[in-house]
Amino acid sequence: MKKTILRIENVSKIYGETVVLKDISLEVKEGDNVVLIGPSGTGKSTLLRCINQLTSIDSGRIWLDDQEITAPGVNHDKVRQHIGMVFQDFLLFNHLTALDNVMVGPVRVLGMSKEDARKKALWELERVGLADRAGHYPGQLSGGQKQRVAIARALAMDPRIMLFDEPTSALDPELIGEVLEVMAKLAKEGMTMVVVTHEMGFAREVADSIVFMEKGLVVEEGAPNDIFYRPKFERTRAFLWKITELYGEHDKDAPRKEDEE
Amino acid sequence: MAFLDIVVYILKGIGVTVAVTLIALPLGLVIGVLLALVRIYGGRVFSQVAGVYSTVMRGLPPIVLLFILYFIIAGSINISPFWAGSISLAIISSSYQMEIFRGAVLSVGEGQEMAARAIGMSRIQTIRYIILPQAMRLAIPPWSNEAATVVKDSSLVYALGVAEVLRRAQFVGARTYKPLMAFGIAALIYFGLVYLTSFALSELERKTRIPAF
Numbered sequence: 001m002k003k004t005i006l007r008i009e010n011v012s013k014i015y016g017e018t019v020v021l022k023d024i025s026l027e028v029k030e031g032d033n034v035v036l037i038g039p040s041g042t043g044k045s046t047l048l049r050c051i052n053q054l055t056s057i058d059s060g061r062i063w064l065d066d067q068e069i070t071a072p073g074v075n076h077d078k079v080r081q082h083i084g085m086v087f088q089d090f091l092l093f094n095h096l097t098a099l100d101n102v103m104v105g106p107v108r109v110l111g112m113s114k115e116d117a118r119k120k121a122l123w124e125l126e127r128v129g130l131a132d133r134a135g136h137y138p139g140q141l142s143g144g145q146k147q148r149v150a151i152a153r154a155l156a157m158d159p160r161i162m163l164f165d166e167p168t169s170a171l172d173p174e175l176i177g178e179v180l181e182v183m184a185k186l187a188k189e190g191m192t193m194v195v196v197t198h199e200m201g202f203a204r205e206v207a208d209s210i211v212f213m214e215k216g217l218v219v220e221e222g223a224p225n226d227i228f229y230r231p232k233f234e235r236t237r238a239f240l241w242k243i244t245e246l247y248g249e250h251d252k253d254a255p256r257k258e259d260e261e
Numbered sequence: 262m263a264f265l266d267i268v269v270y271i272l273k274g275i276g277v278t279v280a281v282t283l284i285a286l287p288l289g290l291v292i293g294v295l296l297a298l299v300r301i302y303g304g305r306v307f308s309q310v311a312g313v314y315s316t317v318m319r320g321l322p323p324i325v326l327l328f329i330l331y332f333i334i335a336g337s338i339n340i341s342p343f344w345a346g347s348i349s350l351a352i353i354s355s356s357y358q359m360e361i362f363r364g365a366v367l368s369v370g371e372g373q374e375m376a377a378r379a380i381g382m383s384r385i386q387t388i389r390y391i392i393l394p395q396a397m398r399l400a401i402p403p404w405s406n407e408a409a410t411v412v413k414d415s416s417l418v419y420a421l422g423v424a425e426v427l428r429r430a431q432f433v434g435a436r437t438y439k440p441l442m443a444f445g446i447a448a449l450i451y452f453g454l455v456y457l458t459s460f461a462l463s464e465l466e467r468k469t470r471i472p473a474f
Contacts, residue, residue: 054375081381091376095395095471105380108390139473150376157380 011060084154144175288351293358318356346418405462
């Protein structure tokens, strides 16, 4: 039995009168890659933000490893150190070089010495294939490079789990591949990941399980092959049909198994 | 009194003018930054108090405020007009600087804050290492405007009897019956100081610019 890293139990989130998340339950095991799909505005991003407590939940409970992180009195800053997050619009720190973007967490949050943090940051940049861009500022990097630096920044904290919030949605089509490749590599290395994406190629190739959400509810959850080829619900089928029509071209750019070897 | 003697007499006030400015500007900066942070992050009550402070202070003529603050400060502690005037100017300037830094902090954007919190930084760390370094850079152009204002407003302490450039110009102009020449010299001195300040700050802006941002 693999260890459970993240457990979400009956989580609900309400903005005013709008129920964004309705009684969501989800379990992510160590090394698993869970992909969240569904129409926009169905609470996928909100769910990620609730997991690392950037947004508070209205009811339900969330565990990271064996700690209930939604319990009163839990230090949210401490919890977030263990949860890496990658945003749609990169959000690199504009005034810092790629290296400093990756270093700033270990130095300021973990209290690592600058020398050690520098080594660690260079290694993380190497991991995303950008060691040669260490001295560049965000404005001097392409979108794909920015997102890879953002991934390295999250990795430098040695997170227990990585959350990706539509990491390729703000990228030009020709830059999507390099980011997905890095993510596929991470998954292969055994990183536990929750990914919100519309890249169905990635979902099919890399995900261990796929969660289809609609209107704040988990409609269907299962292995990629089951979701893609034998969906139980008509809504899942309709969504997948629509998305492959829209994003069908992207599938060709997605990393394939043979490219990774 | 020859022309040169008048010039020299007025020039002796530069030290005081510069000193008043060098007290009022940095002190106003510290108060202004703190108030801007309180206004943005301080929670409802403190934020509103800071907002009222800003509205009231910016709604009054500096000279009126200077007198009021001077009599409050000089009335409660034993302090020279020079210090009381400089501190008063700092307080006046802080309300304008607060708005400059508030705008700068807000234009850094919520995304930067969210990204910093996401790697586990506390709110204080986020402000210190992520928000302020960017906000300070954004604030330089509007701040250089305020710096010019404070250089010029330092002449207001003349009303408290502090022997700075304007005070000395007025005195020597009255004594030699050459007020136009005296005030003209004072004007040139103020212009020179403002020009230097603006130049120094545009250099600072250039040197601290983030590449390709």
